[in-house]
Amino acid sequence: MDLLAELKENKNIILSFKSHSNHKQELINILKSIDSKFNSICFITFNQTAKTLIDELEKNKLNPEKYFFIDSISEEIKSNGSVKNCLSVSSPTSLTELSIAFLKLSHQSPELTEFKTKKIDLILFDSISSLLLYNSEIKTVKFLHYFFNSIKSNNLKSIFIILEEDIQKNVVKEIELFADKVIKI
């Protein structure tokens, strides 16, 4: 699968990973394949804290300065350690907060100048499966519908990750109505 070619053709892609056990490695593989082509990536995480992700990026010789994090998990698990280039959301259920954080980043809000914000050109959302752990299916669908359209109207590209075991769920049938492509890897 040529992810860059897929992103050229499609704005919003849903990528399904085989299982939870290879999630971390697949994520790194994705980042390595797209890193050179995008200048500024907004990484929205429901799985790992921004700090953990930065450590992983550095371990894999990827530049964390390229990434802006919206961290929905650190405050929930009371994880310590402040991270620059990061906006925290109080809880994985606070989807309005998440939307506001995304809008601030995508519109290069003046209050973010301390992060030296460049215009983001790709959203990486990890993951729809984790989002479903914390939110009802209908809430998830409505949020993702809003979010996909917000991404499109800002002329951005996105990759939404989901685990294959979740792809059979009805919720994915609804989400694929607003995604451009669903790809299994």
Place this chain on the structure above:
Amino acid sequence: MKKKVLIVDDEKDILISVKQLVERDGFEAKTAASCKEAMNLLEKEKFDLVLMDIFMPEQSGRDCVEKIRKTPKIKNQKIAFLTVAHLSELGKKIIEDLKPVDFIQKPINIDDFSKRMKKILK
């Protein structure tokens, strides 16, 4: 005899307001707040049109229409989607396969809605 419309939406306010619009145009309207309720009504009564929301808990509009198309007695039911959903090209192809007669975007433009209803139910 008046043409009969079934409105399917999980939001009570939408059911009330769309029912009023449909009745204002001279049609009879019934409502269902879920796919299950809709299927019960469709099994018992004849409807000239179903107006189907997409975003519904438990069973979505898409699921519901798929179910209708697989039910021999009502598989040819005239259905129009009435929804806030903005579909991707992929989504449009998926929905087209369900053979709706129309796709009406919310929020409703009253004049446009009235024209479409009269066109579908003429």
